[in-house]
Amino acid sequence: MSGRPLARRFYARDSRQLAPLLLNKVLVRGTGPDRVEARIVEVEAYAGADDPGSHAFRGPTPRNETMFGPPGHLYVYFTYGMHWCANVVCGQAGTASAVLLRAGSPLVGVDLIRQRRGHRTDRELCAGPARLTQALGITGIDDGTDLVRGTIRILDDGVPPPSRPGRSARIGLREGRGDQHPWRWFVRNDPNLSRTRHP
DNA sequence: CTACCGATATTCT
DNA sequence: GAATATCGGTAGA
Numbered sequence: 271m272s273g274r275p276l277a278r279r280f281y282a283r284d285s286r287q288l289a290p291l292l293l294n295k296v297l298v299r300g301t302g303p304d305r306v307e308a309r310i311v312e313v314e315a316y317a318g319a320d321d322p323g324s325h326a327f328r329g330p331t332p333r334n335e336t337m338f339g340p341p342g343h344l345y346v347y348f349t350y351g352m353h354w355c356a357n358v359v360c361g362q363a364g365t366a367s368a369v370l371l372r373a374g375s376p377l378v379g380v381d382l383i384r385q386r387r388g389h390r391t392d393r394e395l396c397a398g399p400a401r402l403t404q405a406l407g408i409t410g411i412d413d414g415t416d417l418v419r420g421t422i423r424i425l426d427d428g429v430p431p432p433s434r435p436g437r438s439a440r441i442g443l444r445e446g447r448g449d450q451h452p453w454r455w456f457v458r459n460d461p462n463l464s465r466t467r468h469p
Numbered sequence: 470c471t472a473c474c475g476a477t478a479t480t481c482t
Numbered sequence: 483g484a485a486t487a488t489c490g491g492t493a494g495a
Contacts, residue, residue, distance in 0.1 A: 314487070316487075323487070324487085325480095325487075328480095328481080331479095331480075331481095332479095332480095333479070333480075347479090347487085348478070348479070349478090349479085349486060349487070349488065350476080350477070350478080350479095350486060350488050350489080351476065351477025351478040351479075351486090352476065352477060352478080352488080352489080353488050353489070355487065355488080357487090370487060372487085388490095390490095394490095398488070398489070399487070399488075400488050400489065401488090401489075440487070441487075442486085442487055442488070443486095443487060444485080444486085446487095464488095465489095
């Protein structure tokens with residue numbers, strides 16, 4: 271697999287505009303034998319001060335500092351005491367706009383993904399935000415990575431986003447969910463979507 | 470297949 | 483103390 275890396279200006283739009291455009295793009299980490307690729311099939315948009323579901327809602331902290339930086343970098347955070355989740359920082363610097371990568375379809379390095387994921391069924395390999403980071407080997411040391419120049423990149427390999435993507439409320443939130451914030455987009459009928467549990 | 474529950478570090482009240 | 487942008491194991495239908 272190969273493709274053209276997304277340019278900085280591609281990331282410089284609002285998270286709700288960028289999120290559906292990231293569907294069917296290819297997330298890449300590593301080179302050579304440890305190269306892993308997955309096609310993005312599910313995302314969620316997060317905003318800044320006006321979004322009660324966002325980590326940036328109460329302003330900058332050590333954890334969310336990357337969200338307030340320039341677009342085209344990776345915001346990686348640790349949650350539930352054991353899981354890493356990855357976001358694409360977008361918009362203008364200071365707006366804290368970001369897109370959470372929630373699920374992918376494995377393309378390259380599937381054997382390595384199976385090792386990292388404990389030899390689960392194929393559809394469980396990248397079906398969830400923490401599963402996706404584990405499959406690609408993304409952890410806190412990747413927080414702040416420049417997606418345009420770094421070892422983690424997002425490629426356009428010519429597959430366009432869906433013309434009519436699935437859309438729903440965001441998952442796993444107490445605040446900022448519901449019909450007022452239908453900011454989850456996904457590739458309809460893809461077998462690698464995350465499980466949708468609504469607490 | 471769905472439902473529940475424990476794990477467990479950081480952030481927030 | 484409580485909550486958290488989650489997951490994997492187990493129990494049951």
